[in-house]
Amino acid sequence: MHWNSFSDFIAMGGHGLYVWGAFGVTALAMILEPWLVIRRHRAVRERLARQLRAEARLEQAP
Amino acid sequence: MFRIVSHTIARDLRLALRRPADLASVLFFFIIVASLFPLGVGPEVDLLRQLAPGVLWVGALLATQLSLPRLFADDYRDGTLEQLALSPNPLGLMVLGKVIAHWLVSGLPLALLAPVLGLQFDLPTDALWVLAGSILLGTPALSGIGAIGAGLTLGLRGGGVLLSLLVLPLYIPVLIFGAGAVDASVSGLGPGAHLSLLAALTVGGLAFAPWAAAAALKIALE
Amino acid sequence: MRMIHWFKFSAPSTFYPLAGKLIPWFWALFAGFALAGLWISFFVAPTDFQQGEGYRIIFIHVGASWMSMFIYLVMAFWAGMGLAFNTRLSGMMAQALAPTGALFAFISLWTGALWGKPMWGTWWVWDARLTSELILLFLYIGFIALTRAIDDSRRSDKAGAILALVGVVNIPIIYFSVKWWNTLHQGASVSLTRAPAMASIMLWGMLFSAFAMWMYAVAVALMRVRTIILERERHTDWVRELLLDRS
Numbered sequence: 001m002h003w004n005s006f007s008d009f010i011a012m013g014g015h016g017l018y019v020w021g022a023f024g025v026t027a028l029a030m031i032l033e034p035w036l037v038i039r040r041h042r043a044v045r046e047r048l049a050r051q052l053r054a055e056a057r058l059e060q061a062p
Numbered sequence: 063m064f065r066i067v068s069h070t071i072a073r074d075l076r077l078a079l080r081r082p083a084d085l086a087s088v089l090f091f092f093i094i095v096a097s098l099f100p101l102g103v104g105p106e107v108d109l110l111r112q113l114a115p116g117v118l119w120v121g122a123l124l125a126t127q128l129s130l131p132r133l134f135a136d137d138y139r140d141g142t143l144e145q146l147a148l149s150p151n152p153l154g155l156m157v158l159g160k161v162i163a164h165w166l167v168s169g170l171p172l173a174l175l176a177p178v179l180g181l182q183f184d185l186p187t188d189a190l191w192v193l194a195g196s197i198l199l200g201t202p203a204l205s206g207i208g209a210i211g212a213g214l215t216l217g218l219r220g221g222g223v224l225l226s227l228l229v230l231p232l233y234i235p236v237l238i239f240g241a242g243a244v245d246a247s248v249s250g251l252g253p254g255a256h257l258s259l260l261a262a263l264t265v266g267g268l269a270f271a272p273w274a275a276a277a278a279l280k281i282a283l284e
Numbered sequence: 285m286r287m288i289h290w291f292k293f294s295a296p297s298t299f300y301p302l303a304g305k306l307i308p309w310f311w312a313l314f315a316g317f318a319l320a321g322l323w324i325s326f327f328v329a330p331t332d333f334q335q336g337e338g339y340r341i342i343f344i345h346v347g348a349s350w351m352s353m354f355i356y357l358v359m360a361f362w363a364g365m366g367l368a369f370n371t372r373l374s375g376m377m378a379q380a381l382a383p384t385g386a387l388f389a390f391i392s393l394w395t396g397a398l399w400g401k402p403m404w405g406t407w408w409v410w411d412a413r414l415t416s417e418l419i420l421l422f423l424y425i426g427f428i429a430l431t432r433a434i435d436d437s438r439r440s441d442k443a444g445a446i447l448a449l450v451g452v453v454n455i456p457i458i459y460f461s462v463k464w465w466n467t468l469h470q471g472a473s474v475s476l477t478r479a480p481a482m483a484s485i486m487l488w489g490m491l492f493s494a495f496a497m498w499m500y501a502v503a504v505a506l507m508r509v510r511t512i513i514l515e516r517e518r519h520t521d522w523v524r525e526l527l528l529d530r531s
Contacts, residue, residue, distance in 0.1 A: 003327075013331065015338035015402050022341040022395040026348070029387055034504055041511040048518050049527040056528065210450055214443045218433050227429050228447060231422040232454050235461035242468060259464075263457070274450055281442040 066151050070159025071166070077136070078167045084132065085167050092125040092172055096179045107184050114183035115193070115244035121179075122172045122197050122240075123204065123233055129168050130208040130229065131215075131222050133160060134279065138216055147283050153276035157213075161205045161272060169201025185248070192247040196260060200240040203264040206271030207232050213278030236263055294373045296513045297522040303506040310506065314499035321347075321492035329489055338402040343486075345395040347494035348388045349413075352420055355385035355501060359427075360452040363445035373509075375441025376516070378448060379431050380509035384501050386424035392417050412466040416459045423451045437516050 003009040012019040078085060099117045100110055137143040146156050176197050177190040185193065211229035215221040243256035325343035359381045366374030396414055397407045408414070427447055434440035517523045 013337035015336060018338055018398045018402050019340050022398040025394055026344050026391050029391060030500060033387055037504060037507045044511050044514050052524055052527055214430060214447060224429055224433055228426040231419050234419060235457050238461040238465045274446060278446050281439055
């Protein structure tokens with residue numbers, strides 16, 4: 001362990017902005033992408049389920 | 063085999079010459095783009111001479127790319143393409159003919175025009191020759207690679223912009239060796255290596271691209 | 285026998301639940317590798333005597349660059365499979381991989397810029413590798429734009445496949461030409477290769493983060509391919525059963 005304190009860790013020897021900018025954006029991208037994929041998957045599922053249920057009701061109606 | 067290619071070339075040339083305005087607009091696009099740069103960066107002769115190879119090559123590249131959507135579009139609309147795809151002749155050879163015809167009405171005139179524009183940029187005489195030669199050597203590859211893009215985007219909405227998105231990254235090697243040849247000539251290094259690499263790209267492009275473009279056309283016609 | 289086995293899994297109706305079962309495992313592997321990679325990058329790897337702490341960026345930069353290239357190859361592989369064997373799933377796989385590959389190409393460029401600024405004093409150099417990475421991003425964008433522009437899914441898969449294969453043939457040519465161009469304009473750029481001899485602990489850090497990104501890419505691609513399968517197979521019986529049973 002070569003960090004004396006937490007603020008030392010954040011400062012990254014004066015390169016903090018660059019290091020955390022790189023790691024932060026990477027982390028953000030790797031959270032955002034799965035989130036968008038999951039959201040789209042749910043939306044598609046719900047839309048298709050609604051369509052299928054509506055079709056089923058139409059078939060039963062007469 | 064040779065007959066199919068030459069027949070397609072003759073047919074496409076006849077069709078292209080029936081509409082000379084299309085041909086002229088590509089050339090004027092090239093002239094205008096090349097003339098915009100001095101207006102944008104200023105008239106310093108040294109700077110212009112340094113920029114000339116890149117600017118003229120990018121101009122030629124964009125002008126070639128601009129005329130690509132028409133490569134198959136007319137034949138697609140009137141159903142000729144479908145008939146050609148159904149005929150027993152290999153579609154790749156027909157595409158090769160169309161590529162050569164496209165080059166004859168775009169790459170060849172661009173190469174003849176480029177030295178004149180090079181004068182605007184104060185290029186030395188040797189470099190003017192190399193410029194014309196490099197465009198002459200490189201544009202067949204551009205037409206070939208462009209045919210793949212034109213086949214893939216055939217009949218799509220917004221096809222023109224999409225086509226440039228697909229094709230321009232693939233044009234980068236041709237641009238590098240083409241502009242590099244003129245650069246090398248200006249700086250006295252001799253353009254030989256660049257020109258032979260450019261020739262290799264063109265040979266490779268003309269050997270492979272028509273078949274890929276033919277496959278793309280078959281998919282578009284399904 | 286084995287062939288039959290594989291083709292069974294390449295049917296979307298079998299693959300959909302299989303992928304659903306696999307996804308949590310890949311996320312677990314991702315978490316393990318990511319923790320190990322982060323631990324090495326921040327707490328084990330020593331400060332570089334030349335580059336200070338800023339060099340820690342390369343732990344993600346190198347992994348992201350590797351993945352962006354690797355995913356393009358995998359994408360082209362699936363594209364080729366789709367053209368050769370006419371399997372529906374292959375095209376869907378290629379389309380599911382493309383956005384993740386583009387994302388890694390972007391991360392590679394972004395971290396490269398943030399690394400370059402403290403090391404070379406500039407955000408961007410026209411270095412051969414950075415330039416090639418940028419062109420790779422363009423190729424991904426072209427693939428995504430083309431496949432999204434075609435509504436018919438069969439044509440979209442096949443057109444994308446041709447583009448991916450043309451791209452794969454061109455990548456070495458592009459890389460060679462960019463390298464050639466770079467050596468001719470030596471004065472304008474700084475070479476990336478002046479990085480000091482790599483300590484083995486640094487290599488481990490890079491490998492772990494690259495593995496983490498690999499697992500991440502597999503998990504996200506599987507999730508995305510499930511969405512694509514649902515959309516394309518919406519008229520089939522198995523999707524009907526799946527969706528009506530649940531609700």
